Amino acid sequence: MKLSKIFGLHAVQSALQYSPNKITQAWIDGQRQDQRLVRALDELEALGIRPEKTDRKRLDRFAEGGQHQGIVIEVELPGELSESALKDAVQNLDSPALFLVLDQVQDPHNLGACLRTADATGVHGVIVTKDNAAGITPTVCKVASGAAETVPVYQVTNLARTLRWLKDQGIWVFGAAGDTAQSAYRSDFTVPMALVVGAEGKGLRRLTQEACDMLVALPMRGSVESLNLSVATGVLLYEVLRQRMKG
Template sequence: MEVLYGLHPVEEAIRAGSGRLDRISVARERRDAKLDRLSSLARSAGVRVSVEPRDQLTRVAKTEAHQGVVAYLRERAFLTIEDLLVPAADGHHRFFLALDGLEDPHNLGALLRTADGVGVDGVILPERRSAPITATVAKTSAGASEHIRVARVTNLVRSLEQMKKANIWVIGLDERGTPDYTDFDFATDCVLVLGREGAGLHDLVKKTCDHLLRIPMAGQVSSLNVSVAGAVVMYEAMRQRQASKLNPVVQPKLAALAKPAKKPKGLGSI
């Protein structure tokens, strides 16, 4: 059984109503309004609440940073790539995030938090060589990991090819890519692919991408931390997509990148 700790992450797990939350334990030594409200919220949602010594919560959470509350969650049921590819009911352009071998749970948690913040339609994670969604990830995501739709796939390249067949653009982020991320039209169906810490995208994943975008750097370092880079591009994508709803006329320079007259290399190909 998974554990989740911290006031805000546990509150988000209760509000998510996913059915994964089995029970929560609160520290006997901590009695204050915040913890009382959380306990009341849990009981209102039909979640059992028990009182335990703080040391017991520390042993379960494996950290003293649990803020006096630990939640016990049933095993997560991941989605499949087919689940994510179901067309949006309201017909909006879908926006996905795929992570190619991210290993740091703090980076994963930060990206899930941003993904939830910008309203992505789903996150794709490979089963192997990737950080699992743990209590640390959930805490770093501030509970967003309980809201976001996550698909676990055995082969990321194959899944990206499936997305191409569904007419979803595969957009990688690479420091040697071109054009700049601000010059791409995100007001379309697309998936943003982010690579490993330090090493970036695997070669085969990079070859599968329809476009490789870069974030221009004015200083001495060549790239940003992956969670920061992902946040920069995801919020630019959200800005463009919101603007396109207000103004359906697509700027010519953006249309030339994302919607060329000829069928692009890779889109729908194998």
């Protein structure tokens, strides 16, 4: 069991909404009485958790300098799932596959933002690499705002091999790459598919690109060369959703 501390009213409310059974302890600033904090306190007590009143300095230590807004909770973090769990999930899908694959994405803020968008667009799971990549951390959970508890995250050792296996299951693999002429808006995303996005500033690795069926790009009309990873992922996933809703 992986325990960690989450802080801040928004993150605590997300935990109360999406994974209340994962909360094990809580601490609050005994000097604060604002309405949102009192509401969180009531919800915790309704779960049978009596928050410990403490001082701000202790909460500062728990939050390691972050903005805790007078509340810190300890939660059991969701864990990454295995390759065998991924295979089981693929073989038991009851709708056209949609997976998001992150190739050595290391920034936990980007992972958290991608999880949030993945939840919103109906992604069946997010696949991440075991090495040189962010896993599920308190920062990821905070940014994901509950999506870390609702979207399965599968951790794989050899990404190129996993992509080849997905193709063997009838899943098309689309890689996001800025240097291709194929527009994402002229691609068919209604097929069972996995969208592969590369690491911050690096893009897809060569072996990952070679394992893709097709590389797609977003049109860029301005002076910047690329979008932030999580922003580009969001645009692409919503294009997938648009096409599927239209169909």
